[in-house]
Amino acid sequence: MQREVVPWDNPEPLTGPIGVPLVDLLDRLLATGVVISGDLVIAIADVPLVRLSLHALLSSVNERVPAPWADGGPL
Amino acid sequence: MTERGPEQTADESALYVFAVCNAPDPAVFVRLPGVAVETQLRPLRFGGLTAIVQTVRAADFTDEAWQTRMSDRDELERYARAHHDVVSAAAASCPTVPLPLATLYHGEERARRALLDETERFRAALERTAGHCEWGVKVYAPESPPPDQGHLPSREEAPAARSRPAPGAGLAYLERKRGVQAQRERRHEDALRVAETVDAAFQCIAASGRRLRLHAPEPAGQGRVQVLNATYLVAEHQAAELDALTRTLRDATGARIEVSGPWVPYSFVGEV
Structure with a gap:
């Protein structure tokens, strides 16, 4: 499988790359999946990032996970 | 859906469900902490499928607790990654349908009943995603020079120039303004066109595609503008x-x- 375009270095597929940016993770964890009615938490999918400072989120993503092409990219 | 009775006590437990799988290898979960330190991840069999679950303290997983967690980046990240680790481990061992963060039940019986009710949807999702992976594609608008505003009078200059402006200066000013605006719109349209081009190209080799919420422009410095966040x-x-x-x-x-x-095909196991 191709690795070159992946902005993190995961040794094997599907094992949860450590460097996966939180913002991308939340895109997938919050409002997706087979949504089935739970007993306790009812609204989490509806409040993604609303109460979370998106700027804080993004800036810390950046410092932890630098852009994959720091030199301006292979454009 | 929410059944928080007044009888709920601090040590009442709940069952957190991470994912539903075909036949997971229990060994892959042994070293994973899940979302609670006191208890182990375990399989919960239902209708020929297996859910990966963990017993947790109910008080730690109420709506209110999550609301607080959502506003604490580090806390949210810890839970999101813990959830993702379990889902990824399950998917590495067998076909897996991830559940969204924070799917919880008051107990094993309630969880099993709820999962059983959805067995057909799980099977359909497993079938749809078998042999597939999800790939995220984000597109940022091409870097563009800052709009040419060198000739626009700045706020400080304008009131200072007490003398009457030259005839036609107002019109010229408006035209420059209009030019900047048109340039901005052109760039915006170009960026959208690029997004459509990229999306169409990926759709060609994808079994399915979804547009996700665009991320806000990055703060200070880079100012990259995201024009496509698709998967x-x-x-x-x-x-x-x-x-x-x-x-x-x-x-x-x-x-x-x-x-x-x-x-793991998070975005393609629901109703797409």
């Missing part, structure tokens, strides 16, 4: 094509294109 379900045997396609699109559009993956 695609791609057959494993076609994943090798993604690299070449991405390169081709980068060359053709000049846009910054970031591809991430392979992901």
